[in-house]
Amino acid sequence: MKNLVVVAFLALISGAVQAEVLNCGGTEPFWSLTINEEDKTVVYNDFNGEENLKTFKNLKVAKPINDTSVRSITAERGFRGRKKLSAVVLLTDGDYRTYCSDGMSDFQYQYEIILNLDGQPLQGCCESSQRPRRGDE
Numbered sequence: 001m002k003n004l005v006v007v008a009f010l011a012l013i014s015g016a017v018q019a020e021v022l023n024c025g026g027t028e029p030f031w032s033l034t035i036n037e038e039d040k041t042v043v044y045n046d047f048n049g050e051e052n053l054k055t056f057k058n059l060k061v062a063k064p065i066n067d068t069s070v071r072s073i074t075a076e077r078g079f080r081g082r083k084k085l086s087a088v089v090l091l092t093d094g095d096y097r098t099y100c101s102d103g104m105s106d107f108q109y110q111y112e113i114i115l116n117l118d119g120q121p122l123q124g125c126c127e128s129s130q131r132p133r134r135g136d137e
Helices: none
Strands: 007-012 021-026 031-036 041-045 054-062 070-077 083-091 111-117 120-127
Touching: 021 111, 031 111, 031 120
Parallel strands: 007 083
Antiparallel strands: 007 111, 021 031, 021 120, 031 041, 041 054, 054 070, 070 083, 111 120
């Protein structure tokens, strides 16, 4: 199994970072990522079958002392945690001037995510129950 390293940059548009479930996804290629701070898990799916569902555990979220707008996320999977996931969460100015688009709909997301998965960069958007996408009204 290939070494799996995910580096994610999440731009949070409103509110403080709280323990919540982020549901992320991207197109071309289609993929999804769920970050669950409460269960301390991250699940990646590339929609190529059940065997491609990758679950990371031992999620840790840390904040630097000198910058409260940044969060560092790490998680691991496999024998003795040999497969690693890391993410950086960035908090922006708190409005919809900058929003994420999935490129296939008119939805506006408050989170943006950029992944590096096995050397392949992926871009997508995220939502949560506290900060749902706009455009469903």
